[in-house]
Amino acid sequence: MPKLDRLALATKFVMALHDVSRRNPTSWRRISAIGARTGIKGADLERVVADVVADGLVEQRADDPFLIILTNRGWDVASSVGRYGESVPLLTHRL
Secondary structure, eight states: OHHHHHHHHHHHHHHHHHHHHHHHSSOOOEEHHHHHHTTTTHHHHHHHHHHHTTTSSEEEOSTTEEEEOOOOOOOOOOOOOOOOOOOOOOSSSSS
């Protein structure tokens, strides 16, 4: 997958997780639910989750890897994107 597509999918995924987590930020969310909300599925969903976890935006639950939650960094980045209405590169690790 091209780097730009991966960044766009990561942004879309983190923003969707941010949106559903606003009311209860300490609740773990199902990866499949965020994937369904964004239309990301299959290998793309697996790659996006790996990317955002590796970059420290999302934490995957140790005892149930299908559950995720935004990290403090994820909240900061998602809030910045929402505030400025622009897409910023989320991933800092090498793709």
